Amino acid sequence: MSTPALSLIDLTKRFGGLTSLDHFSLDVATSEVVSVIGPNGAGKTTLFNVITGVYKPEEGKVLLNGVDLTGMSPEKVAQRGIARTFQNVRLFLNLTVRENIKAAMYGRTKASLLESVLRTRRAKSEDKENEERVLDVLSFFGTRLQGYRLDQPAYSLSYANRRRLEIARAMATGAQVLLLDEPAAGMNPAETKEIAEIISRLRAERGYTIVVIEHDMHVVEGISDRVIALDHGVEIASGSFDQVATDPAVIEAYLGRGAAARK
Amino acid sequence: MSDDTQRDEAAQASSRGIGTDEWVAQHEQRIATSTGPLGAIGRWWLGLPRGFQWIIPLAIALLIPFATSNDYIIRIGVNLGLFLLLVIGLNLTVGYAGLLDLGFVAFYGFGAYMYAFVASPQFGIHWPTWLAIPMVIIVTGLFGLALGTPSRRLSGDYLAIATLFFGQMFLVLAVSSDAVQFPWMDEPIDVTGGANGITNVDPFAFFGFTFSSVTSYYFLLLGLIVVGVVATLRIHSSRQGLAWRAMGEDALAAQHMTIPPVRMKLLAFAVGAAVAGLAGSVFASVQLGVFPSTFKLPLLIMLYAALILGGMGSVPGLVVGAIIMVVLPEVLRFPDYSNWLFFIVLILGVVMTLKRWKPILAVFAATTAIGFAANGIFLALGVPYLTTAEWAEGPLAPVLGAWVFMPEDRTLYGNIAFVVLLFAIAWMTTRSHRTRLIALPFVLWLAVFTWEVRLLIEPSVTRQLLIGALLIILMATRPQGLFGKPRVEVL
Numbered sequence: 083m084s085t086p087a088l089s090l091i092d093l094t095k096r097f098g099g100l101t102s103l104d105h106f107s108l109d110v111a112t113s114e115v116v117s118v119i120g121p122n123g124a125g126k127t128t129l130f131n132v133i134t135g136v137y138k139p140e141e142g143k144v145l146l147n148g149v150d151l152t153g154m155s156p157e158k159v160a161q162r163g164i165a166r167t168f169q170n171v172r173l174f175l176n177l178t179v180r181e182n183i184k185a186a187m188y189g190r191t192k193a194s195l196l197e198s199v200l201r202t203r204r205a206k207s208e209d210k211e212n213e214e215r216v217l218d219v220l221s222f223f224g225t226r227l228q229g230y231r232l233d234q235p236a237y238s239l240s241y242a243n244r245r246r247l248e249i250a251r252a253m254a255t256g257a258q259v260l261l262l263d264e265p266a267a268g269m270n271p272a273e274t275k276e277i278a279e280i281i282s283r284l285r286a287e288r289g290y291t292i293v294v295i296e297h298d299m300h301v302v303e304g305i306s307d308r309v310i311a312l313d314h315g316v317e318i319a320s321g322s323f324d325q326v327a328t329d330p331a332v333i334e335a336y337l338g339r340g341a342a343a344r345k
Numbered sequence: 346m347s348d349d350t351q352r353d354e355a356a357q358a359s360s361r362g363i364g365t366d367e368w369v370a371q372h373e374q375r376i377a378t379s380t381g382p383l384g385a386i387g388r389w390w391l392g393l394p395r396g397f398q399w400i401i402p403l404a405i406a407l408l409i410p411f412a413t414s415n416d417y418i419i420r421i422g423v424n425l426g427l428f429l430l431l432v433i434g435l436n437l438t439v440g441y442a443g444l445l446d447l448g449f450v451a452f453y454g455f456g457a458y459m460y461a462f463v464a465s466p467q468f469g470i471h472w473p474t475w476l477a478i479p480m481v482i483i484v485t486g487l488f489g490l491a492l493g494t495p496s497r498r499l500s501g502d503y504l505a506i507a508t509l510f511f512g513q514m515f516l517v518l519a520v521s522s523d524a525v526q527f528p529w530m531d532e533p534i535d536v537t538g539g540a541n542g543i544t545n546v547d548p549f550a551f552f553g554f555t556f557s558s559v560t561s562y563y564f565l566l567l568g569l570i571v572v573g574v575v576a577t578l579r580i581h582s583s584r585q586g587l588a589w590r591a592m593g594e595d596a597l598a599a600q601h602m603t604i605p606p607v608r609m610k611l612l613a614f615a616v617g618a619a620v621a622g623l624a625g626s627v628f629a630s631v632q633l634g635v636f637p638s639t640f641k642l643p644l645l646i647m648l649y650a651a652l653i654l655g656g657m658g659s660v661p662g663l664v665v666g667a668i669i670m671v672v673l674p675e676v677l678r679f680p681d682y683s684n685w686l687f688f689i690v691l692i693l694g695v696v697m698t699l700k701r702w703k704p705i706l707a708v709f710a711a712t713t714a715i716g717f718a719a720n721g722i723f724l725a726l727g728v729p730y731l732t733t734a735e736w737a738e739g740p741l742a743p744v745l746g747a748w749v750f751m752p753e754d755r756t757l758y759g760n761i762a763f764v765v766l767l768f769a770i771a772w773m774t775t776r777s778h779r780t781r782l783i784a785l786p787f788v789l790w791l792a793v794f795t796w797e798v799r800l801l802i803e804p805s806v807t808r809q810l811l812i813g814a815l816l817i818i819l820m821a822t823r824p825q826g827l828f829g830k831p832r833v834e835v836l
Contacts (some may be wrong), residue, residue, distance in 0.1 A: 157603050237833040
């Protein structure tokens with residue numbers, strides 16, 4: 083078997099007496115879509131925070147294509163190729179759509195401040211490349227973020243467009259692994275369907291490896307190759323959507339012991 | 346953008362169906378096509394050929410030394426140049442990277458002292474200028490890097506407190522280092538000259554050309570500012586500029602988008618400090634001396650005021666903000682000029698708030714009428730008064746003399762009017778738009794009356810009062826500054 087794109091080995095993260103992640107392991111193959119589900123406080127977002135370097139795990143390792151990223155700062159992790167979106171959208175609100183995306187390309191460019199001021203050949207060619215990348219990334223979302231919106235500040239976007247822009251921004255970092263934290267939260271059914279399509283296309287057309295935290299089971303069902311259910315920092319079930327959805331341990335975690343028994 | 350393409354855009358947007366936020370998209374265009382006299386001026390200015398918005402002010406600045414031989418005016422120009430250079434530096438740290446650096450003036454002072462150390466009789470060292478200036482820039486930049494290290498862990502208010510402390514510490518050290526005892530020396534040595542500072546600093550000299558006149562420094566600073574403005578414009582959308590602005594918006598998100606926070610923060614501190622260091626060396630040589638009192642807190646406050654007034658991150662805003670903060674206090678020294686300024690600001694204020702022609706003209710007509718009515722009332726009451734010839738001066742005299750009633754007891758009536766004016770303004774701000782519009786002519790007349798009767802004859806007090814009032818009004822009506830874009834924090 084080839085090296086998995088993202089490999090989590092025995093990750094443990096404690097906050098004082100609370101163990102948010104308890105010896106959690108997961109291998110995600112290249113171009114695989116894995117959904118992580120679980121009730122509130124199960125440790126899903128902590129998992130993302132540990133992978134991206136916000137928290138340093140007490141135990142365990144994070145490997146990207148076999149390279150150890152454990153303990154690296156978030157910007158290093160992002161530069162190495164893991165980008166994320168946030169549960170509560172965190173765009174650069176007063177920057178334009180174009181600027182939001184170009185800002186995320188910092189790690190892909192090299193011109194020094196002096197070169198930027200003098201507009202040297204390297205600074206110019208990097209800028210030209212970035213402009214092309216902006217259009218390329220945005221073309222993925224159809225006309226939604228193009229045209230006049232390109233130079234509108236991000237705060238003028240609708241909620242759904244902000245979510246889309248956040249995905250576009252993560253793509254712009256040049257990462258090959260995307261961690262999407264509840265991409266469909268707060269969206270209406272039509273928009274939710276579109277987000278599910280976008281995630282499928284991200285994998286099919288661009289070959290991204292994707293880990294999704296999602297509460298909308300229609301989305302989870304539609305996009306996942308594999309579903310992981312998490313509770314109290316421990317994996318309680320994994321497999322196809324149908325396997326996990328009918329697993330008694332999962333039902334118990336969501337609805338309590340009684341509900342599981344009745345089933 | 347022409348109307349046609351705009352309409353096409355709109356048509357396209359509505360045909361797309363879902364998620365059309367045209368109204369939002371056209372928000373800025375609506376602002377640009379605002380009606381009334383200010384809209385007309387704005388459109389004319391923006392309609393000038395590309396680049397003219399920069400060439401016109403530059404041409405004016407270049408011509409000033411040829412138009413006047415008044416050394417005083419050129420000296421204000423030099424002060425403005427130094428101030429503007431500092432604001433350009435501060436804008437990088439505060440306006441872009443969002444680091445509230447209250448120790449900024451220390452870098453200015455540090456640069457000035459560094460230059461004085463290597464180019465004055467203080468230590469008997471006289472480096473050539475081409476060597477001294479790069480040294481000052483680099484050393485001050487490194488100093489900024491060192492003082493920037495707390496920003497690794499601090500942000501917001503906490504960083505402000507820490508940097509404020511550094512700024513004050515610099516001042517104390519500068520004043521008290523006139524007798525420093527090094528353990529390996531027998532006698533204490535004078536490093537900074539204490540409160541008296543360092544004098545006889547060498548003027549700049551490049552390859553045989555000595556900057557001996559104030560005018561030569563004026564042109565030097567003009568050149569430096571052109572470089573600074575161009576650099577700022579280029580940094581704005583460069584990768585560093587975007588990284589700084591992104592960090593200022595959301596530091597955590599920026600970090601997750603490959604932007605290294607510590608590196609960028611330190612870079613912002615170092616570059617801001619280096620610019621301030623350069624300004625400091627120019628200051629030391631144009632003054633031919635360095636004095637610690639220059640680097641006190643008021644200068645810092647003035648710099649921040651200029652930055653906020655003009656609008657953070659906006660280059661035209663920096664220039665206009667600096668002009669207001671430096672030139673305005675000078676103009677207000679002279680009653681004649683301040684009289685003009687008062688009426689210009691008053692009229693401009695009314696025009697800016699009412700925006701449309703009709704109410705503007707109505708308010709001015711009503712104000713004029715109230716003035717004459719007040720004259721009649723005062724005469725009927727038999728209040729003793731001064732004739733026009735006894736008080737009015739300058740080109741505005743014939744107009745004002747006929748319109749403003751000047752009581753003999755200026756102090757009494759002026760004080761009463763002043764108190765009533767303050768209460769009237771406070772009352773007005775809590776009323777509805779309609780009531781405010783009706784009350785406005787009365788308040789305007791009261792303001793003019795107070796100004797002419799009481800304030801104009803005491804310029805030293807009036808200066809502060811007028812600048813303060815201007816700042817309050819401006820911040821209340823345009824919190825984003827004159828040229829700043831309105832910012833949204835959470836939406």
